[in-house]
Amino acid sequence: MSVFEEMAKDGTIWMNGEYVDWEDATVHVLSHAMHYGTGVFEGVRAYDTEEGTAIFRWEDHLDRLYDSTKPYDMEIEFTREELTEATLEVLQRNDLESAYIRPLVYYGYDSLGVSPGDCPTDVTIAAWPWGAYLGEEALKNGIKVKISSWRKHASSQIPTNAKTTGLYVNSMLAGEEARRNGFAEAIVLNKEGNVAEGPGENIFLVRDGEIFTPGLSESILDGITRDTLITLAEERGYTVHDNVSISRGELNTADELFFTGSAAEVTPIRQVDNVEIGNGSRGPVTEELQTAFFDLVNRETLDHDEWFTYV
Ligand SMILES: Cc1ncc(COP(=O)(O)O)c(C=O)c1O
Structure with a gap:
């Protein structure tokens, strides 16, 4: 069984301020980012340590996430504190001692001109277990x-x-x-x-x-x-x-x-x-x-x- 099949059983993903069931964390096929690659993201690890689960360089990843939005004129409507809180909660709700964390910010669903127009800036945070990337x-x-x-x-x-x-x-x-x-x-x-x-x-x-x-x-x-x-x-x-x-x-x-x-x-x-x-x-x-x-x-x-x- 794949990791995502495992997570789909009772996993939780944070989407725009809500904790939703893994299987319900979906987007519309006409979302802007699906067509034009207009998303920015992070890949972060949390380690299972003597001191408990520890996210490595979270603040630096957050800095880079906000910086990545700049050329695309995206406005993240959540504060750093809210994204941090959501991430900690996602780790806890999913019982993850170590994890790979994937924050994603993307232009969502409203219209499909290349200009994002009034497309919302959607934000999601997911986490799952991920061992050594290259083995x-x-x-x-x-x-x-x-x-x-x-x-x-x-x-x-x-x-x-x-x-x-x-x-x-x-x-x-x-x-x-x-x-x-x-x-x-x-x-x-x-x-x-x-x-x-x-x-x-x-x-x-x-x-x-x-x-x-x-x-x-x-x-x-x-x-x-x-x-x-x-x-x-x-x-x-x-x-x-x-x-x-x-x-x-x-x-x-x-x-x-x-x-x-x-x-x-x-x-x-x-x-x-x-x-x-x-x-x-x-x-x-x-x-x-x-x-x-x-x-x-x-x-x-x-x-x-x-x-x-x-x-
Ligand atoms: C193209 C590219 N270069 C370098 C890195 C390494 O960056 P970091 O150490 O911040 O994960 C990554 C991974 O995020 C990447 O995707």
Whole structure:
């Protein structure tokens, strides 16, 4: 039985201020976002910790959610406090100790011109259990990734720092192309041909003991896990270059590569196309930072308590 079939039995989703049964959390087929991809969303994890269920960097996800609405002129009618309250309640009502949380804001049902006109800005929050996005094995041994034949949108075409639903057709194309060819995930280059990110992950490169990740002007999402890893690495004395361009060729000669994301957490990359990275398994820097990350989110170290919202 799929997770959603399980949740459908007695799960609850918050929609525009109401708690509704999982099966009743539906939208009209003529909703604006269904046709034009006019939604913005977040993907957030809550961890089951010694201190209880803890949402990781909730406030930063909320910041990004509100920021993502700006280019689309959407007005969220709920305050941050109301969205926080709803999220905590959704976790409790669904008896979730750990969860993936999906807030979604979208233009709803009123008319179907490309202009959203009087379409309402609808808001929903759902949560469900979600294990390792690319699998437990991937976290330990790393994954094989394929450089996508699809390029990332340039920020002059669509704001890539807004987490917009419509953007993810590009991610889907890249990811599915990779999987059809026997790889676990894709790396997407930007319009200039430099490394941007994964379909749902930021990317890091380790070379000669220093850490590199594409800058915000490389058409990437300003990842919250990216920021977490930069902080954890700097705290451990690493030099992190977080405003660089990385060429495709530099991937091949990296000592280590890894992905970060709320879903993917910290996933080592062991092969890019036909090229083995480093010694073809999780490298030592990746392992150190991955351990630091999981110790943090599981609250095995109590650092950065300001990053956690407890249920
Ligand atoms: C395109 C893209 N890049 C990067 C990320 C990583 O961002 P975060 O760490 O905030 O989840 C995500 C996931 O949200 C994503 O979809």
